[in-house]
Amino acid sequence: MKRRFGNIIALCLAVALLYGMQHSKPHYMDLTGPIPVYGKMHETVRARLFNVTVDDVAFARELTVEGFGTSKTLTTSGVWVVVSAQLEATTASNVVAQASWVGPTGLQYDSSDRTGYVPGLPPHAIDPGLPKPARFVFETLPDQVSGATLILSNQLFPRLDSQVRIAIDRFKKFNDGQPLILDSFDIRRPMAVSGN
Amino acid sequence: MLSGVLKLGSKAIAWLTAGLGTVAALAVAIILGAFEATPDQQYPQYPNNETVDAGQWRIKPLSARITSKRAFGVSPKDGQRGVIFEAELTNLTARSSKDYYGVFHLPSLIDAQAEKPMIYMERDASLLPDLHPGMTEKMAYIWLVPANTAPSDTVELLVTAKTYKARDNLTGSPGWYNDHTAGIVRIPASTEAEEQ
Numbered sequence: 001m002k003r004r005f006g007n008i009i010a011l012c013l014a015v016a017l018l019y020g021m022q023h024s025k026p027h028y029m030d031l032t033g034p035i036p037v038y039g040k041m042h043e044t045v046r047a048r049l050f051n052v053t054v055d056d057v058a059f060a061r062e063l064t065v066e067g068f069g070t071s072k073t074l075t076t077s078g079v080w081v082v083v084s085a086q087l088e089a090t091t092a093s094n095v096v097a098q099a100s101w102v103g104p105t106g107l108q109y110d111s112s113d114r115t116g117y118v119p120g121l122p123p124h125a126i127d128p129g130l131p132k133p134a135r136f137v138f139e140t141l142p143d144q145v146s147g148a149t150l151i152l153s154n155q156l157f158p159r160l161d162s163q164v165r166i167a168i169d170r171f172k173k174f175n176d177g178q179p180l181i182l183d184s185f186d187i188r189r190p191m192a193v194s195g196n
Numbered sequence: 197m198l199s200g201v202l203k204l205g206s207k208a209i210a211w212l213t214a215g216l217g218t219v220a221a222l223a224v225a226i227i228l229g230a231f232e233a234t235p236d237q238q239y240p241q242y243p244n245n246e247t248v249d250a251g252q253w254r255i256k257p258l259s260a261r262i263t264s265k266r267a268f269g270v271s272p273k274d275g276q277r278g279v280i281f282e283a284e285l286t287n288l289t290a291r292s293s294k295d296y297y298g299v300f301h302l303p304s305l306i307d308a309q310a311e312k313p314m315i316y317m318e319r320d321a322s323l324l325p326d327l328h329p330g331m332t333e334k335m336a337y338i339w340l341v342p343a344n345t346a347p348s349d350t351v352e353l354l355v356t357a358k359t360y361k362a363r364d365n366l367t368g369s370p371g372w373y374n375d376h377t378a379g380i381v382r383i384p385a386s387t388e389a390e391e392q
Contacts, residue, residue: 027368077331107329110292114322
């Protein structure tokens with residue numbers, strides 16, 4: 001009788017302990033999630049497999065792209081965001097495939113796939129020692145511009161790998177903080193290279 | 197043990213056990229939801245040209261038409277008709293998504309004979325683009341169906357929605373799960389005259 005009672009007490013304790021751990025300990029996805037590398041614009045941010053420097057952010061109502069010899073003009077219900085950056089691999093050639101524009105409230109705008117395959121847009125194949133200009137194109141809403149973060153990683157869902165998070169704070173804006181939105185942006189426009 | 201208390205014969209005990217067992221099995225089955233799939237549910241009918249929230253998407257059914265001509269990138273073959281359904285879609289989730297692919301379904305009798313739908317953004321006829329949080333876009337769904345099964349004057353579509361779970365059971369990650377039919381759209385369809 002005493003032994004059975006002891007068993008029941010042990011079982012109850014185990015249930016309580018496991019319940020407490022389930023609610024207080026981080027979950028599997030949190031433990032194996034991306035490892036953030038925070039950075040600012042105009043400085044080199046170092047991830048495990050690539051270094052990135054964001055030079056410029058521009059906003060436009062229309063975007064002109066050229067792929068396979070034809071140019072097309074893309075409209076949007078929000079604004080186009082064009083991020084110009086320098087990418088360089090650290091130790092081995094790899095691909096930076098994932099870019100997202102995360103608004104101040106955490107809404108995540110993945111890089112637009114409406115452009116189709118266009119040279120200079122992701123996925124970016126990069127090599128060590130060969131820095132390369134790279135552009136990222138997003139569609140977002142005008143209220144998702146100020147206080148936004150640019151997120152870059154090699155894979156679509158990085159797990160236990162670095163994820164670059166760059167605060168976007170320097171862009172052409174009016175006195176009230178609203179960004180300057182161009183009528184159109186031509187993706188063929190050459191990039192200003194920083195440091196040269 | 198029971199026969200000792202109630203002084204019952206072994207036959208009566210056997211009948212009683214079998215009866216109680218059946219009742220218990222039915223009770224467990226009902227609790228586990230084994231009878232939820234019985235087809236006596238009536239789905240709510242969504243009004244046309246009005247916005248309605250269905251899981252991840254805010255939808256606004258706009259129009260439908262049946263055609264034998266080329267529409268967007270899809271040409272019906274001989275003996276086929278294209279069922280074109282237009283709707284406005286708004287992503288209510290926090291991340292860009294192509295999950296609108298499974299939102300609208302033809303009824304299963306037609307769906308079994310139809311080809312998988314092609315979905316285009318009306319803005320620039322791009323195929324299956326990401327839709328970004330809060331950005332409303334007009335989309336066109338195109339199914340190719342055999343001419344004899346094509347709906348004539350009203351297109352009926354089932355609206356599939358998912359429910360949000362803050363943590364899924366396997367990995368603890370947030371997401372949208374559990375497809376279910378949330379409602380039904382009945383929209384008058386115009387038939388485009390066939391060229392002879």
